[in-house]
Amino acid sequence: MYGLIGKFTSTDGDRDRLSAILLKxxxxxxxxxxxxxxxxxxxxxxxxxxxxxxxxDSHKNSLTLPSVQAAIKxxxxxxxxxxxxxxxxxxxxHGLTTA
Amino acid sequence: MYGLIGKFTSTDGDRDRLSAILLKxxxxxxxxxxxxxxxxxxxxxxxxxxxxxxxxDSHKNSLTLPSVQAAIKxxxxxxxxxxxxxxxxxxxxHGLTTA
Numbered sequence: 001m002y003g004l005i006g007k008f009t010s011t012d013g014d015r016d017r018l019s020a021i022l023l024k025x026x027x028x029x030x031x032x033x034x035x036x037x038x039x040x041x042x043x044x045x046x047x048x049x050x051x052x053x054x055x056x057d058s059h060k061n062s063l064t065l066p067s068v069q070a071a072i073k074x075x076x077x078x079x080x081x082x083x084x085x086x087x088x089x090x091x092x093x094h095g096l097t098t099a
Numbered sequence: 100m101y102g103l104i105g106k107f108t109s110t111d112g113d114r115d116r117l118s119a120i121l122l123k124x125x126x127x128x129x130x131x132x133x134x135x136x137x138x139x140x141x142x143x144x145x146x147x148x149x150x151x152x153x154x155x156d157s158h159k160n161s162l163t164l165p166s167v168q169a170a171i172k173x174x175x176x177x178x179x180x181x182x183x184x185x186x187x188x189x190x191x192x193h194g195l196t197t198a
Binding site for chain 2: 034038041088089
C-alpha cells in the first residue's frame with residue numbers, strides 16, 4: 001500500500017470552500033482505500049489530508065480522472081500552501097476500504 | 100469527529116514487532132472510524148498512526164479497553180518515542196467506517 005499525509009493551507013478564510021471541493025472530487029477513485037479530509041483546530045486555514053492507496057500508480061492515475069481534474073482546477077486558487085508531511089507504506093488497520 | 104496523526108519510533112529493529120502489537124490491539128474499539136498503521140519508508144524504526152474517532156471521549160475510553168491495555172503493556176518496551184503531529188477535526192472522506 002501507498003500512503004500520504006499532507007497539510008494544505010487555504011487562502012485566508014477559504015478553508016471550508018476548499019474542503020468542500022476536495023470532498024466532492026474524491027468519489028470513485030480506483031485503488032483508493034482511504035482518503036480523509038480534516039480541519040486543523042489550531043489553524044483556521046489548515047487542512048490535513050491522509051490518504052491510502054493500493055499502490056503509488058493508483059494515486060498517480062487518480063490525478064488524471066475528470067472528477068479530480070475538475071477539483072484541482074476549482075480548488076487551486078484557494079490553496080495558499082501544500083506541505084507533504086510523510087509518504088508512508090501502510091500495513092493495515094481499520095477503515096481500509098475500496099473505492 | 101476527532102482525529103490524531105502521530106509518529107511512533109520503535110526501539111532499534113523492533114518496528115515490525117511493534118506494528119503487529121498495535122494492529123492486534125485495535126480490534127472492536129467503539130467509536131473508532133479509522134485507524135491505520137503505516138511504515139515510514141525513510142526511517143526503518145518509524146511508524147505513522149492516523150486515527151479517526153466519532154469524538155474525543157471514544158478515543159479516551161478506548162485506552163481502558165482490555166485489548167488496548169494489553170497492547171500498551173506489550174508494546175511499551177518497544178517504543179523509543181512518540182510524537183503527536185496533529186490533533187484534527189475530520190470532516191469527511193472515504194474510508195470512515197464504524198468499529
